Amino acid sequence: MAADGKSRAETLVRKRPTKSLPRERGQRPERLRSEMTALLVKIVLLGILDALAVYALFIMLGLHQWVPLAATVLITGLVNWIYLGRGKRLPAKYLTPGVIFLLIFQVFVVLFSGYIAFTNYSDGHNSTKEDAVSSIIQVAEKRVADSPAYQLTILDNGGAYSFLVTDPDGAVKIGSADQPLKVVPNATLDSTGKAIGLNGYTTLNLSQILANQSAITAVRVPLSDDPSAGALHTDDASAAYVYRSDLQYDAKADTFADSNNVVYVNSGRGSFATADGAKTLSPGWKVDVGIDNFVKAFTNQQLSGPLWRVILWTFTFAILSVLTTFALGLFLAIVLNHPRLRGKKFYRVLVILPYAFPAFLSGLVWAGLLNPQFGFVNQVIFGGAHIPWLTDPMLARFSVLLVNLWLGYPYMFLVCTGALQSLPEELEEAARVDGANPWRVFRSIKLPLLLVSVAPLLIASFAFNFNNFNVIYMLTKGWPRFTDTTFDIGSTDLLITMVYKVAFGQGGARDYGLASALSILIFILVAAISIIAFRRTKALEEIN
Secondary structure (H helix, E strand, O other): OHHHHHHHHHHHHHHOOOOHHHHHHHHHHHHHHHHHHHHHHHHHHHHHHHHHHHHHHHHHHHHOOHHHHHHHHHHHHHHHHHHOOOHHHHHHHHHHHHHHHHHHHHHHHHHHHHHHOOEOOEOOEOOOHHHHHHHHHHHOEEEOOOOOOEEEEEEEEOOEEEEEEEOOOOOEEEEEOOOOOEEOOOOEEOOOOOEEEOOOOEEOOHHHHHHOHHHHHOOOEEOOOOHHHOEEEEOOOOEEEEEEEOOEEEOOOOEEEOOOOOEEEEOOOOOEEOOOOOOEOOOOOOOEOOOHHHHHHHHOOOOHHHHHHHHHHHHHHHHHHHHHHHHHHHHHHHHHOOOOOOOHHHHHHHHOHHHHOOHHHHHHHHHHHOOOOOOHHHHHHOOOOOOOOOOOHHHHHHHHHHHHHHHHHHHHHHHHHHHHHOOOHHHHHHHHHOOOOHHHHHHHHHHHHHHHHHHHHHHHHHHHHHOOHHHHHHHOOOOOEOOOOOOOOEOOOOHHHHHHHHHHOOOOOOEHHHHHHHHHHHHHHHHHHHHHHHHHHHHHHHOO
16 A cells, blocks of 8 residues: 555656646746747838838839839739738748849840830930930030120039029019029019019029039029920020020921931931931931841941851860860869878869959959960960960960869869769779770760769859850950951950940940840740750760
């Protein structure tokens, strides 16, 4: 009985509630606080996002950009619906940021570039027709010979300058660059009847006028809503005079006429030109041109010849870069993977050092090393010889390949080292037992197995070198230039550097439409080569 009573007592002790319950009760307020904090942070972030969205909506509404406006409303509403909900929406909460950034920085960029490729968007054709008409009129404006003087007072309203004028008839009017002149009845006048102030505006004194003289003299105040009526300009901030354009715009006929009765009609190509096309007014405006940019790339005599040479060199550069970097990287991986080699870690660190330097910086350093006059290569290695590494077409191409080999082999070395170390040693031992020499083992066993894992990376390396902007532009800028074209295109230019020069060229007009068309060409070429290569590499899966 005693033993039985003792066992029951032990059982009761074991079943007695522990002090974990108070701990759980203490954790509930803490958990509640953390949940409230998370909810508050969520609300604040969503509030900031919604505020930015509303601000953007007002801007797009003023610019009449309906498609971006609808997209902003849709995306903002979807984000709020996802993050304010619970349950099954949890996966979407993690995917939404990535999808949004993908749409903005990838999909939108691709679609916009595709759209620009079918327009004449370039220098002189980068705005709307209304802006072009206004700009043409302003450029041709001259002071009217018998223009009366308007007494002038300069007003400031939030950083924007306005003209408060008193015309010769005594009428007081106000206008700015954005607003034509209009009569104001409540202006402050001095003893001579000149308007000197207006409620809501700040009158500038002499020192303020002198400090902002260039900005004030650049202000153009239209006389009316009709752009051909002229505008007021000032040279001394005390009097304004009427300026009128030599080109008169007829909105109904959609034509311009100058003082010699030469008529400029809408050419339908985003510009006003004479009937014979001999004269064109600048600037023009952006319009859709269909496939003209693609046709121009292959039919323009100044562009088509260099373009084909650039395409051929781009393929040559990409293929040779992949082959040379892979060959050197694989050779070093095999050598430094030998079991009897000592100091492997030290050698591997030395081998991958070029991989640690930025490519654009390495290009600049190599440009100095290969300089024909004072470069280290000519002065030290070749004893002061004058070798035109970067100015002779063939030597420049060789130099580019050499520098790219120096930059690219460490990546291939790392890839090949990992792939070699993953190969089963039993296959090599079995081949040696069967009498295979090292070359036979490498060619028939190691290389095919290596290509199973490395082939996709070789395709990616080809795509990268096809668009290797840094090495070309930092080392040679694509030069030496071709002598049979007015475009800034040279012997070492790749398609990507050629696109950059066309879009943001030095000393020439910027043609964004043509550059976008060439970008689409690059995409088609890389995509076609990659698809073919990936299909061919499927045969390697049988080896694995």
